[in-house]
Amino acid sequence: MNSLIIVAIMFIGYIAAYHTYGKYLANRIFRIDVKAICPSEELRDDMDYIPTNRQVLFGHHFTSIAGLGPIVGPAIAIIWGWVPAVIWVLLGSIFMGAVHDFGSLVVSLRGQGRSIGELASEIINSRVRTLFLLIIFFELWIVIAVFALIIAILFTSYPQAVLAVWLEVPLALGLGYLVYKRGKDHTRLGIAAVVIMYVTVVIGTYIPLNMPSLFGVSPLAIWIVILLIYAYIASTLPVQTLLQPRDYINSHQLMIAMTLLILGVLVARPPMVAPPFNPSPAGAPPLWPFLFVVIACGAISGFHSLVSSGTSSKQCDNEKSSLFIGYGGMLLEGALAALVIVSVAAGLGMGLPLADGQVLRGLEAFNHHYSNWAAASGLSAKLGSFVTGAANMIETIGIPARITITIMGVFLVSFAATTMDSATRIQRYVVNELAEAWNIRALQGKHKATTVAVVSAFILAFYNGSGKGALTLWPLFGSVNQLLAGLALLVITIYLAKRKIKVIYTTVPMVFMIFMTGWAMILNLESFFRTSNWLLLVIGLAVLVLELWMIVESALVLKKVYLK
Template sequence: MNSLVIALLCFVGYVVAYHTYGKFLSKKIFQTNEALECPSCSLQDDKDYVPTKKEVLFGHHFTSIAGLGPIVGPAIAIIWGWVPAVIWVFFGSIFMGAVHDFGSLIVSMRNKGRSVGDVASSLISSRVRTLFLLIIFFELLIVIAVFALIIGILFNMYPASVIPVWGEVPIAILLGYMVYKKGAGHTGLGILAVIIMYATVVVGAYVPLSMPTIGGMNPIVIWVVIMLAYAFIASTLPVQFLLQPRDYINGHQLIVALGLLAIGALVAAPAFVAPAVNMNPAGAPPIFPFLFVVIACGAISGFHSLVSSGTSAKQCENERDCQFIGYGSMLTEAALSTLVIVAVGAGIGLGLTTSDGSVITGTTAFTTHYANWSTAAGLGAKLGAFVQGSANLMASYGIPGQIALTIMGVFLVSFAATTLDSATRIQRYVVAELAEAYNFKPATTPIGATLVAVGTAALLCFHDGTSIGAVKKGALALWPLFGTVNQLMAAMALLVITVYLARKKVRTVFTAVPLVFMVAMTGWAMVYNLNNFMAKQNWMLFGIGLAVFLLEIWMIIESVIVLKSLSGSEPEPDPSTA
């Protein structure tokens, strides 16, 4: 099957879905009202609550939700075949992921920009709020620790990305200053900033910077420390000072990357060398339910609800923008995942360099890279397949290999960094909400809450020591649980949205069906994982997994009780319109 045909069909489908199903959800289900005053205006503090034009906020929101998720997930899941991966990304994003993101944004905006976990106290009960915030804290703890490590590994793998990635920081600060302090237009300056950023990509390609060993510390460990310090600073600064303009630049970078890959798919038009369906790859867990856990961000991801209700709800200046930001961003991410499937399922067949320096092509290239689950699931394999396949697509129309590799390396690190500092900022909100609920004043301030967020992640990274082996062991110890916890959180966010719609006496089927599906898949995957942890006598993972699983069951029981009590009651007004 020609990959170009599949990509084009999916892209057309995403556009049609946005203008049909997305518009239906906006008008009939969430009933967006542009006359309502949003939290960004009513609570404006020019630090977290900042009214923002939808084009700028789209860039910040999209780069925050994307990260490496829509790349890593499909790059692993294609081992089960490209057909299941494409089907789940396409239908999952339209009918589940985009609904989840859109709903989280609306519910938060109508509750003063509070996180979806905190809103659960008003919609369900204070106990559920605590349970949900604890689950969120646990996931973000893993995200911060692991992404700090991933960025260190990426800088080590792609030293040519160091200059461009760090060059984005002063460029973004200058862009924010010109737009917010001098009143300059963001479109023209944004394009100029992207051009300057890509000039640094060329510099980085020919002037790679490798971190040396300092004080006996491995370069990756040093990068982890630097990234945690950066995350602390970035998450405490006003959002329009660094995060928002940098993500606006990254939003343009994404458009460029998508364009380059799309042109490559058009010019090379490679056929899929991955199998259409492979139900039993060597050493892999069963396709059901793990396809729906491994591919998260490209189809549906609980982390998105944290971005929608953590940062974007505090910046959206009008409810009419919510469909574009919430629903549209998810479909754009699905488009990225579709191109990732093309790159790793077809582009890799254009040429793969093996460890001995030989180049193999076609089906042999794919089967060599995806010989079994253990080789496909490693970080280097995940990212390497995407980078190699993408470089092959770009080479088809003349972009030099070194430049292509640097472009994709910068793309990966930039999005990983966006996930890191967005997760740290959201964790700051979560810590502050928990601290306020239990009257622990030191952790309610931005500095205090961020210290807790970064400090706990540092403990996870370094509790076993500062050697590279210890850091990988510490940060990755809980990673096997991350996928299921992330999708569990998506189910819980859908649960909150469903209760919200039930209280408004709006049809809940459009969120309830995705909710039931995600509860079933994540519950199934969690039971599988618990059995696996128990068989391997990994009692730490077993204990944490069991605790999270019981929290989910508790939340569902409490929510069902609330839903039953709403039968026959009058619709409730939103806090913002009461």
């Protein structure tokens, strides 16, 4: 099948869903109130709570939830065939992911901008709040350490991206100052900042910056330390100083990258060379249930509920904006995932150069990356297949391959950095909420909580001395993240039930996600037991027990609600 047809069908589906299902949820289920006072106004402190133009906030929200998720997940899951990936990305994002993100944002807006974990105390009970916050802390602990590692790897793999990525920081600081302190127009300044950034992209293409080893410390480890220090600074600054304007610039960058990919599809129209179905690839886990764990961002991801209720709800200016930000943001991420699927399943077949000078094409090029699960699941293979496929398509519109590679490298690093920034800030909120729940004053406060977030990530990264320590726990991340999505939907469902509102629209995705990811977790635990991986087995069992405990507590609350 031609890739252009697939992209057209998916994009039309997203637009139609926003204007039908999304607006139905907003008006009839969540009952958006344009006159409601949002936490950004009620609790404004110009640090975390600040009313924000919805286009600017959309930029922050989207770049925070996207990260590398909608790239990495589809680029792995394509090994089971492009048809299952397309169906899950299209239907999952419309009926599950967007509902999850939108619902988390609305519930938080009506709960003083508190996180979905903290709100569980009010909606369910205080025990569930503690259970939920512990699961969230565990997920963010892994995210911060792993994304610092991923960015370090990307800086090493794409040294031409280093200059543009770091020069974006002063650009963002200047943008934030001019918009908030001088009252300048954010649209014109945002466009100017992006133009300057792309000038640095071209310069960086010809001036790559490689980190040297220092005092016997590897470049990878040095980058991780620098990135964690940066994350501390960024997450303790007022949100409008760096985080928000940087994400706004990145949102423009994303739109440019997606536009280039769409133009590439329109011009090249490459056929899908990947198999439509491949249910039993060599060495891969079963398609059911792992498709729904591997493709998280792009369909549904628990991390999104942390962004919706962690940072976005504290900046949303009006409940009316929540549909555009929460539901619309998820659909745009689905559109990005669709372009990733096409880049890998079709663009890769346009030409895959090898180290010996040979160029593979068609199915042969795809099979080189996806001959078995081990080859497809490595970080370099995932990102490499996307970058190559995307560059092949973009090159057809006249942009030199060398500059295209730099553009994609900056794109990948920028989004990974945004995820790390937001995760660190949200982890600070979680530590504060846990400290307040347990009355631990020593951990309360912006700097103390952020120190816990960053130092704990540092310990995880370097406990084995390499900076790659977080990869030890990474096999648990997918299942924990998707279980978190199911649990967030559980909280939203009880919120609606208590208000005598139809819960079918959140109950179905909630049951589906808890069942599928619980199934995946049990299969993982079985694998950990067979391979004597006792660390992952113990931690995985602990997370599963916390989840089951939370479900039981929630079921008891629901029973009381419906027996009244």
